[in-house]
Amino acid sequence: MAKVNSEPAVIFDAVDKSFGASQVFRHLSLRLPKDQVTAIVGSSGSGKTTLLQMINGLEAADAGLIEVLGQAVPTQRLESFRRGIGYAVQGAGLFPHLTARQNVTLVAKLEGWSEARMEDRFASLLNTVGLPADVAERLPRQLSGGQQQRLGICRALMLQPPILLLDEPFSAVDPITRLGLYESFEQTRQTHPSTTVLVTHDLREARRLADFFVILDQGKVVQSGLPQDVLEHPATPYAERLIESQLS
Numbered sequence: 001m002a003k004v005n006s007e008p009a010v011i012f013d014a015v016d017k018s019f020g021a022s023q024v025f026r027h028l029s030l031r032l033p034k035d036q037v038t039a040i041v042g043s044s045g046s047g048k049t050t051l052l053q054m055i056n057g058l059e060a061a062d063a064g065l066i067e068v069l070g071q072a073v074p075t076q077r078l079e080s081f082r083r084g085i086g087y088a089v090q091g092a093g094l095f096p097h098l099t100a101r102q103n104v105t106l107v108a109k110l111e112g113w114s115e116a117r118m119e120d121r122f123a124s125l126l127n128t129v130g131l132p133a134d135v136a137e138r139l140p141r142q143l144s145g146g147q148q149q150r151l152g153i154c155r156a157l158m159l160q161p162p163i164l165l166l167d168e169p170f171s172a173v174d175p176i177t178r179l180g181l182y183e184s185f186e187q188t189r190q191t192h193p194s195t196t197v198l199v200t201h202d203l204r205e206a207r208r209l210a211d212f213f214v215i216l217d218q219g220k221v222v223q224s225g226l227p228q229d230v231l232e233h234p235a236t237p238y239a240e241r242l243i244e245s246q247l248s
Helices: 049-054 078-082 101-110 114-127 145-157 175-191 203-209 225-230 236-245
Strands: 008-019 022-033 037-041 063-068 085-088 162-166 197-202 212-219 218-225
Touching: 008 049, 008 197, 022 175, 022 197, 022 212, 022 218, 037 049, 037 203, 049 063, 049 162, 049 197, 078 085, 078 197, 085 145, 101 114, 101 145, 114 145, 114 175, 114 203, 145 162, 145 175, 197 203, 203 225, 203 236, 212 225, 218 225, 218 236, 225 236
Parallel strands: 037 197, 037 212, 085 162, 162 197
Antiparallel strands: 008 022, 008 063, 212 218
């Protein structure tokens, strides 16, 4: 039976977060395991993306403490902090005026990598996600949605970050392409292991890819644990409805 790593990679300790009069989290406490894939699932408005953005320092907590790999999320020098975190979003978010190579290697160039090192890493990542070398000089508009999404994952992995944040990265493509992306992600996990936090609304996707589940409902953690335990023993009526609506 699979086990959850007892060592946390991310800790939320009594975290509050509001946008104006709208409160997203109140006293949120949560631990996400190191070197495993955590799926954050829940309906729209449950706080999934905000949770991911707070890990990356894109949104600051109003109160409480957030630690990432033993370090409190800083309030200054965020650029340096974020370069230690890979971040991929729905639709890939590639710069339209840059080639595939330029998009993927941009962060490494900012870090002062040599051309040879960047090219070696770029070629290795293309191979891992199953992209041909001839995509390198194409612009995003010359690529399919699946190719763009693979490049988004490559860009997130370029600096070999110890933690990877994925915000619904597979949802904007057709089902056949999505299956190929799952296979690419699983291959990537074998060759570039890291702590991964995956935001998704798709329980089938979460069940396939994740080692640990967190179900959010209106900013509250209603259940967390091993996927099999969560799916077979929902702890609240909301968790039960969510599971039945997608997996029955």
